[in-house]
Amino acid sequence: MSTDHTSLPETFEAWTWTGPGEPEALKRERRSLEAPGDQEVIVATRAIGLNPVDWKFIAMDSALWQPGQIPGVDAAGEVLACGAGVTHVAPGDRIAVHTTLAGPGSFATHLRLPARAVIPLPETIDWATAAAFPCPALTAWQAIEKLPVKPGKRLMITGASGSVGRWLVQLAAERGFRVIAMASTKRHEALRALGAQEVLETPEALSAPVFAVIDTVNGEHARRMTDHLGANGHIVCVQDRLEAAAAPAFGRALSQHEVALGALHQAGSDADWAELRQAGRTLLARVADGELTLPTPEIDDFAHLPQRLSELKHARVRPLKTVITL
Template sequence: MKALVVANQGDQSVNRLQIAEVAKPIPTADQVLIRVHAVGLNPVDYKVVEGGVPAWTYPHTLGLDVTGEVVAVGAAVTDWQVGDRVSGHGDLTQNGCFAEFVAVPTYQLARIPDNVSYETAASLLCGALTAYTAVERKPNLTNVRTVLVHAGAGGVGSIAIQLAKLHGLKVFTTVSTGKVKYVRQLYPDAIIDYRQEDVDTRLAQLTDGLGVDLIIDTVGKAEAERDLRRLAYNGTLVTIVDVPDLTGAPVFDRGLSMDVVNLGGAHLSGNPFQQADLGKMNSEMLALAAAGKVDPLIEKVISFDQIKDGLQAIKDHRVIGKLVAEID
């Protein structure tokens, strides 16, 4: 079968990726074999190429977000059948889905509703499930009124805004100047252009100086450290990229809390309940899409042969919205 691969350990750049013929995988007892129809492209796809993964053997097939049709089931699989339309977010230590076929464990899978296309399902995995974890799993929303979502034009931020709005929260988001118009379609209550405005000053105005109840940080450690001082009393920071230094932060005085999202870590956790939650969250996201409550904001659907160029475009920040590739 054809696959997009990192051919050798030293090939640590997107332009070294190759389309190659590799052996079709054989599912183990707890896996299914999927004929791939569409895949989602993510920043993590090029980042793991550049950083390398010690567990890889070569050639290594890339790709985490898969949709397709089950064509074979392992000996221990009972809940999935040949012909099922499925999607799943994969384990980056294993061979991935930028290929004609992929074998995956069943815990990560969800059935795709009839009114949801393979392309839409492929766009609702890595970034969307990260956002889902950040809004629906980590924080206690009981006493939350306001939420700040950083980088609202991104794959995580755009979904987090939509989920927070479904809860009736007042949503603020930060974006760069060129993405203000794009983010307006999500109807946040306030858009903060961080290139033109002082974020702290604007948040103080928006919250009457009380601070924000929930902040979802998709930027990095330095921003997360600033976020700790933007939180309201009893506020919560959910960080996705890195953990802030808590030295000097008013954590106890203001009753602050912090949660960390590491979506793919569930695969290596050894915890079957957390692994199964990947599939459960996937099902819940697909149900929202089927009901028309969440828009994955697909920018473009490309061909298999264009995946390499698509990853480079993501790295170069030339993509706003979700990039999906059709395999068949």
């Protein structure tokens, strides 16, 4: 599907990266808006979801970025125009997107995106909820999909009170796992309400080895958690990865998994993308129906984006999710 692009605005505003540093160093600029290429869409941004990967990349000296890069991976908005070959969305559609770290990102009033990454929204999903959805929800879905479904098996989720962790608790519980959520005591009641059958502060409280651990903390933490796996167990790393085998050969025979949404941007097939979009649509429909729960995000204005991202990085505030609206 291609469309007439003459009605597109000539320019847009974006927060841009000038070099490794703090979020406050982002520069607000006006850019020319190009027409979409083949398999691309132009989206008018209505909300932007902030994620830890945003401030992590802003601080890095990455070969993926040059000065002028627009950061950000999550957004929601309205499709304005479609390039040739786009078939699953049309101008006027409401969408959510998790876009590539390597290309122009979501910190902008208008987005030029690969259409394959765009997920249509249910009518009843508001912009803020849609923008808060992609990174945590799709990461959790990818993580749980790494595991064979074995109802009754014990699955421990670390960092369970975070955005990804809360999704994982719900998805694991509905698959029939016995969910063990690890988080601070003040979060235990909320995690039980989401489906956790056991809650604990430290793994030392475990009564027996577990079938699997999904770790949302970091690589070193994940390595320590492998001590609590039984025979033929699984470790799934959401943050970082294990660089070496978690156990000696021919011992417990542990399986190691890493999760990265960016893998699809690098090497995903059309079938891979169709599967991810369908998972997103299904999850969003279940949110709309009240079957799955998202925390209510804190909302601020586009002008305050660098400040809010800095607050998240330095833990000056701890909302489960912050969304920037336009």
